[in-house]
Amino acid sequence: MASQEMEQLVRREYKEGFVTDIESDTIPPGLDEDTIAFISNKKGEPAWMLEWRLDAYRQWLKMTPPSWAHLDYPPIDYQAISYFSAPKREEDKPQSLDEVDPKLLETYEKLGIPLHERAALAGVAVDAVFDSVSVTTTFKDKLAEAGVIFCSISEAIRDYPELVKQYLGTVVPTSDNYFAALNSAVFTDGSFVFVPEGVTCPMELSTYFRINAANTGQFERTLIVCEKKAQVSYLEGCTAPMRDENQLHAAVVELVALEDASIKYSTVQNWYPGDEDGKGGIYNFVTKRGDCRGDRSHISWTQVETGSAITWKYPSCVLRGKDSIGEFYSVAVTNGRQQADTGTKMIHLGEGSKSTIVSKGISAGRSNQSYRGLVKVGPRAKGARNFTQCDSLLIGDTCGAHTFPYQEIGNSTATVEHEATTSKIGEDQLFYCQSRGISEEDAVNMIVNGFCKDVFQELPMEFAVEAEALLNVTLEGAVG
Amino acid sequence: MLEVKDLHVTVEGSEILKGLTLSIQPGEVHAIMGPNGAGKSTLSAVIAGKDGYEVTAGTITFEGRDVLEMEIEERAQAGLLLGFQYPVEIPGVKNIYLLKAALNAQREARGEGEIPAPEFMKLIKEKVSFMKMDNSFLQRAVNEGFSGGEKKRNEILQMLVLQPKLAMLDEIDSGLDIDAMKVVAEGVNSLRSEDRGILLVTHYQRLLDYIVPDHVHVLVDGRIVKSGNADLARELESRGYDWVVEESAA
Incomplete structure (x- = not known):
């Protein structure tokens, strides 16, 4: 045309x-x-x-919004949303921590977030607080030396148009689903990572370090490409509750791993879950997909989801390459009135491809949580293997946990295993810990963290420690 | 140190303890014996604060404090520690982590700071080897996949680390072979000291060959019907419980 x-x-x-x-x-x-x-x-x-x-x-x-998820929310008026707003000017931001909601600061305190980071997270004008330039410069130099591109998606479209054009939308097509289509039309922010052939990215990349990343975009678009034998570990999000005025979030993340490449993508999501009645919380509709395009490529998703009023999220892997590996490790915690429908899809197309799914769901309060997983083995995926373990832990009597595993096996040589458990946090376990002198709250934290251990050990060290602290804060007051 | 007076306890509507009175002084080892269903385990569970037990009358005081008014963890922090007959499994939580958390919670309650890591490691290793356990045991999840003997040893290990003022051991001998029982008994004996009380709950006299009690009480139908010294335990071993039951009914 x-x-x-x-x-x-x-x-x-x-x-x-x-x-x-x-x-x-x-x-x-x-x-x-x-x-x-x-x-x-x-x-x-x-x-x-x-x-x-x-x-x-x-x-x-x-298109029409998906209705199959186990979620309940009023229809969204897409004409009532403002699709572009420039970052707040420095003088409009709070000028010091004194102007920030004390409750937010209290949470930062509990999470052990360093003072200068608290200010940045709370949206305090940056130059009023600390100078991040030196840190960032060293960081940028090191990456440039290795040949790694790490910038905002907008910069990438301007500065590396050919790369973006080659890969954007090749994992999540624009018409993939309702929210992905919307994101494709209006995305305004996000990250771009390109690791050239044979390069192991010299450091863990975090959105947090990226200049101008303080304002989380409402429609983020992230694209990560690893060429042959390249490796990267990417951290998204932050354990601290992010201040955000946008209620609807619809992000798209695309990962491309060529031959022998490896991408590890870790997320800690802690957006505002809303008040006790769930009012004002963030709606989080995310499409995350990794394409193991090359033989022996490896994509691993690890997520800790504690925030948002509604979570709709299924980080997936398309295992196209021969002997490629896809992994999904997830901890989702819901409390109050939160609702989460989350899980993964592992699409086995390549011969000998393997996938592992470990999902831990913790429901407390009046929250509701569903695990939804699809394991699909194509006719050419000879000897494909999947192992799925899906555990739910309930705290109290008013929450719910649901499991929807789907399997479509098109090759008789495939091995697919599924294990699922649902347990209530045991009165006996609590009593045991308490009778050793440990408070009820600490006992709950200990038991829950033990339950999540398989996933936490997949997180980068620093993140894992933060994730534990985050879980404790999220479940505060869940018992008793 | 522990005074239980005229204790009446109801579980799911039926009265299990019907006026139990017991006094334990520092340095004493007491053994509660009795036929199945007499309420032996109920006593230690109520003292520790387990849910589902309703005290309808009577009092429990520990060093002058009203135990029934205290939270579960406060009782442990005050020095009352229960060794379980059936310790639960806590998947994913390392033994060493539980021990450290418990020890620090108790230290904190006493106004002491957290134990320094090297000191803690030294303490733990010493106690682990005393209980003839392997160090790898500390890295395993609490009671997960433990044999019966390992679980019981673990209970004693916790006692050795936490050093309670009153150690209550509920059927610590059940399910143990003779070698494991000797190790457990040795652990308990090492806890004996003039400022610590020990309360053993047991069905069999066998354990008392290894841990010789100062006082033996026979619990029948929710009441202590006979008290004596270690000889009473031996008498029960040879004659069974029936004669005591009959004597008390008379």
């Missing part, structure tokens, strides 16, 4: 329609093609990118 013509048309529309708006940093709520053109222009994107977005938008218009 005459794509260039269309590009021109669209760009002209933009010129005509948005001249007056260009001065403003935020656009009014609502979503149409003009909104998308505005975003694309604000980001200084090339024409093909805008076209890609518009194509996603047009597909999204024909």
Whole structure:
């Protein structure tokens, strides 16, 4: 088709329609093609990118939100959302910790977050607090030396358009699902990582270190590519509760691992879960997928999910390469009125591909949690193996846990194992610990952390310690 | 140090203890014996604070404090420690971690700081080897996959580390072979001291060959019907419980 013509048309529309708006940093709520053109222009994107977005938008218009998840929430009015707002100016931010909600600070205290980080997390104006430039510079130099690209997705689209074009949307197509299509149309932030052939990234990459990463995007788009024999470990999120005014979050993360490459992606998600009645909490609809494109490639997802009012999230692996390996380790904790429908998909296409799923769900309060997992073995995946272990722990009588395992096995040489347990936190276990002098709250934490151990040991060391502390804070007051 | 007076306890509507009175002084070893269903385990469970036991009358005081008013962990922190007949498994929680958490919780309650790591390791290793256990045992999850003997040794190990003022051992001999019982008994004997009380609950006299009690009480139908010294235990061994039951009914 005459794509260039269309590009021109669209760009002209933009010129005509948005001249007056260009001065403003935020656009009014609502979503149409003009909104998308505005975003694309604000980001200084090339024409093909805008076209890609518009194509996603047009597909999204024909789609309906998924209703199969075990979640209950009122319909979302997509016209009531503002799809672009520039980061807050420094002078509009709180100028010191004194201006920040004491309750938030109390939580940081409990999590043992260093003072200067607390300020950054709470959204205090950065130059008013500490100078992060030196840390970041050393960090950037080291990566550049190794040939690793690590930048925001917007920078990548501008500076490495060919790489982005080659990989973007190849793991999660724009029309993959309702939220992925929406994200493709309107994403404004996210990370791009490219590790060239044979390179092991010299450090763990964290969104936290990236300049300008303080404001979590509402529609984040992350793309990580590891060339042959390259390796990277990527940490997303933060254990501290993130201040965020956006209720709807729909991120897309795409991972591509070529031959013998390995990607480890760890997430700690702790967004605002809402008040006691669940009001005001974040809706988190995420599409995360890794493509083990090359032989012997390896993708591992580890997640600790404690926040959000609603979580809809299934980090998955497409095991295309021969002898490729996919892993999913998950701890999901829900308390209060939280709802989570989470799990994974392991799609075995390559011969000898292996996958491991370890899911630990902890429900407390009046929360509800579901594990939803699909293991699919294609006809050519000779000798594919999967092991799934899926455990639920209930705290109290008013919460719920559900397991929905799906298996589609198209090859008789495949081995698929599934183990599932649901247990209530034992009165006997609590009494045992307490009768040794340990308080009830510490006893609960100890038992829950023990329950999650298989997953925590997959996390990078530093994250694991934080994750434990986070679990304790999340379950505060869950018993008694 | 422990005074139990006219204790009445109900479990799920039926009265199990019907006016039990018992006094333990520092330095004394008491053994509670009795036929099955007499309420032996109920006594130690109530003192430790287990849920589901309703005290309908009577009092329990420990060093002058009203035990029934204390939280479970407060009782342990005050120095009352129960060794379980059936210790539960806690998957994923290392033995060493539980020990350290328990010890530090008790130290904190006493206003002492956390135990320094080297000191803790030294203490633990000494006690582990005393109980003829392997160090690898500390890295295993609490009671998970332990044999009956290992579980009981673990209970005693905790006692040796936590050094309670009053150690209560509920059927610590059940399910043990003779060698394991000797090790357990040695552990308990090492706890004997003039400022510590020990309360043994047992069905069989066998254990008392190794841990010789100062006082033996026979519990029948929720009441102590006969008390004596170690000779009483031996008499029970040869004559059984029936004669005491009959004597008490008369």
